[in-house]
Amino acid sequence: MTAVFLGHSSSPLPAEEPACSGPQTVTLFRHAPLLLDCGRVLSDVRVAFHTYGEAREDATLVLHALTGDSAVHEWWPDFLGTGKPLDPSNDYVVCANVLGGCAGTTGAGELGGVPLTLRDMARVGRALLEHLGVRQVRVVGASMGGMLAYAWLLECPDLVERAVIIGAPARHSPWAIGLNTAARSAIRAAPGGEGLKVARQIAMLSYRSPESFSRTQAGERVPGVPAVTSYLHHQGEKLHARFCEQTYCALTAAMDAFQPTRADLNAVRVPVLVVGISSDVLYPAAEVRACAGELPRSEYWELDSIHGHDAFLMDPQDLPERVSEFLNR
Structure with missing residues (x-):
């Protein structure tokens, strides 16, 4: 593993960090509880997050990977910064630690074993956006963040303008x-x-x-x-x-349980860029491409690299430019 990571390993900070606001923490669901898919309700959900750029009603929402967190400037220097896909000089970038995480948001240990779903996490993210005054988002996620992007497309279709899904299928294979x-x-x-x-x-x-x-x-x-x-x-x-x-x-249990149907994906109406990785053994490119084919307005692009699933970190090549072009259409 090289130095950079999206929830997979750690990295040194870039030489010049984009100005950010965070980490911040807000407590949501104080007055109306969050209903989880398992039937349990949660109140007073703590959410830790970072923002980059000037607050506005439209934003780019970054979804971190399995062991990642909300500090995008620490783990995605190829993507965050002036002239990059996540450009705080032109955009309002938001990233939150997921429900059940361990970087400031209410964690799995505090929930006492209550099962979580990716849709639960999307509903918490929606409440955060409402708190921030955001009404529309472009969603960018890789690995677990990419699967969570699928959950956002299904759970919050009124909020998502377009999405970028990198190195992730819509559902886990055996x-x-x-x-x-x-x-x-x-x-x-x-x-x-x-x-x-x-x-x-x-x-x-x-x-x-x-x-x-x-x-x-x-x-x-x-x-x-x-x-x-x-x-x-x-x-x-x-x-x-x-x-x-x-x-x-x-x-990982939430990822395994996320199994949207073809009909679910066929109902998505926004443009989606899906990126596969040629040597990915975790999520083979053919599997990622097949899931993209179930989205009515998707386009598929493949990163050709020997470095497997981590190629989007170790060897991004033209990936930042491809993502920028799609987000700025």
């Missing part, structure tokens, strides 16, 4: 569910952190490709220890230091 099942099993078998480290190692294998590892993790960095072994141990330790195992289980 393969993706199986990987998450193994990760959650590791966490449950070894609670207290060791299982989360193993879960991260499992996930990291799916975020890259065999050729990517051959290029970046060959040989040994420590005598007698393969480079890929030390790399996976390092990634596990890093996630353990900053993340919550209850959040990991809750969010």
Whole structure:
């Protein structure tokens, strides 16, 4: 894994950070509770978020990935900044930590095991936009954020003007569910952190490709220890230091349970750019493209890279320009 991340690893800050407002925290659903898909109600939901640019009634909403957070300037320098797809000099950019996350928003541990859905997360995001006075959004999400973008298209069709979905299908395949099942099993078998480290190692294998590892993790960095072994141990330790195992289980379960039908997707009426990645073993390009085909007004573009799912971070190539062109139409 290289330095940048969208919920997959950490990065140094860019040399010049775009001016931001955050992290901020607001408590929503104080007067009218949030009804979850499971039937439970929540009141006083805390939401942590960042904004970039001058407040206005239209915005670009960024949806972070599984282990990401709302600080877009820290993890997406290729996309946030003057002249980039997320340009605070021309746009109002908003990103919030998801419900069930562990970066300031009401977390899974506080919810006592209540099951969450991606639609639940979208409803919390909608309430935040109402609080900020935003009436229309362009949605941009990658990986889990891309799946959450599908939930926004279904849950908030009156708010979404257009959407960009990067490296994500509309629904999890048995393969993706199986990987998450193994990760959650590791966490449950070894609670207290060791299982989360193993879960991260499992996930990291799916975020890259065999050729990517051959290029970046060959040989040994420590005598007698393969480079890929030390790399996976390092990634596990890093996630353990900053993340919550209850959040990991809750969010992956929500992703696995999100299974919109073809009819659901056929009802989406806004333009959507869907980006697949040629060597992605987590969400194969053919799977991502097939989901795009179920959207009436979609266009598909493929990032050609050896670096697997993480190519949108490690090797974006023309992706920022493609996204900018689509958002500015």
